[in-house]
Amino acid sequence: MLRFKSILSRIVVLHVVAVVITSVFMSLALSWLLNYATNNIHNEAMQEQAVSVGEHLTAQPDGHLELDLPQDLLGLYSQAYGRYSYAVIDDHGRVLFSSLRDNAALFPADARSSDVEFLQQRLGDATVSGASVRKTIGGQSVWIQAGEDLANRDVLIDDIVADFYRDVGWITLPILMVLLIADIAIFRRALRPLREASEIASDIGPTRTDVRLPTDEIPREVxxxxxxxxxxxxxxxxxxxxxxxxxxxxxxxxxxxxxxxxxxxxxxxxxxxxxxxxxxxxxxxxxxxxxxxxAELDAFVVDPLEKADLRSVTAEVAEFVAPLALAQGKDVALLGTAEPVWVKGNPEMLGRAIRNLSENAINHTAPGTTVEFIVDQNGTVSVQDQGPGVAEEERNLIFQRFWRRDRRKAGSTGLGLSIVQRIAELHSAVVTVENRDPSGARFSLKFVPLAL
Ligand SMILES: Nc1ncnc2c1ncn2[C@@H]1O[C@H](COP(=O)(O)OP(=O)(O)OP(=O)(O)O)[C@@H](O)[C@H]1O
Ligand SMILES: [Mg+2]
Structure with missing residues (x-):
């Protein structure tokens, strides 16, 4: 069986089926109603004709009836016209008057039970449909029948009924299609909170476990x-x-x-x-x-309003690590701008990141060389050394937890750069590493500068 994974496509398919069924049923119902309405019109017209024929019946003093139709009615019922006919029948079923050639009744003689009746009868090749109306005149009951040959029926009405499917019936289809499109739009709207929730969910990870999906807008069913x-x-x-x-x-x-x-x-x-x-x-x-x-960084959340002066943070770190460098016969230098450089972030965390970079630089730079701290006005701080540098293929490895080139080296845990990277992530900052000419590594951290 064909399966539709999306709710929307399921709804569209089921809706199309419903639309087809409904439009067929609706056309049938409408055409039946139309037929019913035209029949009613026809019946009423026939009843009126019978009544108007009856108005021209007069009872003579000797008791027998006379019918004196005016010229226009005579024309209407003439054989030449052939469309309408009438007959007047008495109590005993005898035909008193008839427009038909053989002086026949339009409908069977026994159809004389009630005041008004609508009847249909085959007469030769024609089907006559009409009304039979009772009238009491001069103390006796007569039935006046008026009918129309259906073969000659009003062409306009026939056309309406016949063309109904083509002209009117099919209009239900486009209308239902518009409804379908409206439904799709409504459904897409209803599903929007779900899409939004999915987007939020895509942010969830080991470092973002605090995210929760909003339930307010979510449809009750989901x-x-x-x-x-x-x-x-x-x-x-x-x-x-x-x-x-x-x-x-x-x-x-x-x-x-x-x-x-x-x-x-x-x-x-x-x-x-x-x-x-x-x-x-x-x-x-x-x-x-x-x-x-x-452990602390895994749970740390940066206050978005916090700011730090990158230049002074770097200066503090340089001051802090200088004795360590000097003890190893190495030097530190603070270069770049002398102005404050304000960036978004937590000064303590920024300091930790720069300290880790500088410890690495001091460890790797050759004795007698200098580790340089460079602060740029654009929110970047670089720490560069004159050591062996970092090979291209190691540039991703060095940021992994516990990775170090030399596992035997005492006091080296391989955590420093992963700490740097985590702090960068928390601050939407970018860490880059490149090699210097002729030798050495340059680690840079680019923070988001604070718009002044
Ligand atoms: N400036 C550098 N020059 C050359 N190699 C480096 C430099 N900085 C880091 N590395 C290499 O990357 C590895 C990982 O560095 P990382 O700071 O993560 O750990 P670590 O310095 O070994 O230990 P920890 O920083 O936790 O004391 C180092 O062991 C070293 O091999
Ligand atoms: Mg380190």
Whole structure:
């Protein structure tokens, strides 16, 4: 069986079937009504003719009846005209007067029961249809019959009935088609909230679990489905939250034993051993702090009204990481505009992103070289180093969580750039990476500048 997946196409198909059936039935009904109406007109006309013939009947003093039709009526009932005929019949069924050649009655003699009757009768080749009207004259009842030969019936009326299908009946089809188009428009309108809800739903993902579908405009029939989806999203969001909280809680829980470890290490006599272990502990502390940042970012929502001065945020980061660079025999420089550069975003998060980029740059730049911070008036901050750069094929990998080129390197978790990317996403910013000539990498973050 042919199946229509779309509600609209189902409705169109069923509607077309309904339209065809209705238009056939409507034409039949209308043509029957038309027939009925023309018959009524005919019957009334025949009754009137019988009455008007009756008006010319007069009773003579000796009791017998005379019919004295005026000239115009005589013409109407003449054999030559052939269309109308009359007959007058008495109580005993005898024909008193008749316009027919053989002085016959139009209708059977026994059709004399009521005051008015409408009858039809075959007379030779013709079918005569008409009325029989009772009249009491001079103390006796007579029946006056008037009829019309249907073969000669008014051509106009016949044409109307015959052409009804072609001319009038089919008008129902276009009318119903207009109705169908109106229905489609109505239906599309009714489905619009569903389309809008689908668009909203397409935004839902691991980082956007707070989205819910609007139910106000949704048609009542589909509302249970939409509500059920929203409830499912509630449960999913809760599941996600439990996972996020677990990461954050686990990282938090590790902090206490780590600081106990630190204090214990301080008491260690063996200096060499102490320093080596302290480095390991700092490495672990770094991993934990990166994990905490990730967990926090998963649940972070940027206030759309918040703004940050990119230039001062960058300056702070440069100041913060300078000692680290100097300790490794490297330098930092702050270049670009000296004016404030206002962008949309959370200053704390912007700082974290730039700090991660600068830590990478310091780690990779060769001793004796400089890591440069460049702030541009258009809302871009770049961090560039003179290290090995990032190979083309690694440019997507480096942003993945836990990816690092050298897994053995202590204190490297592979989370830094995924943190940067997440912060960029939250701020509708774009991270790009390119290599410098002759060597080095340049990471840039382009934020949305605040219209002043
Ligand atoms: N400026 C750079 N020059 C060359 N390679 C880089 C640079 N920045 C990052 N990378 C490469 O990308 C990898 C991922 O960087 P990312 O910052 O995500 O992690 P990480 O620095 O290893 O660890 P974490 O930042 O969490 O301490 C690094 O391990 C390194 O191999
Ligand atoms: Mg890093």
């Amino acid at each position: 509302r249970p489905l939409v509500s059920a989806i929203n409830l499912a999203l509630d449960r999913l969001e809760q599941g996600f939250r439990i996972q996020r909280d677990f990461t954050a809680d686990a990282a938090h829980e590790l902090r206490t034993p780590l600081s106990i470890l630190r204090t214990r290490l301080d008491l260690l006599e063996d200096k060499k051993m102490r320093q080596a272990l302290q480095r390991d502990v700092e490495g672990m502390a770094h991993i934990i702090s990166q994990l905490l940042d990730i």
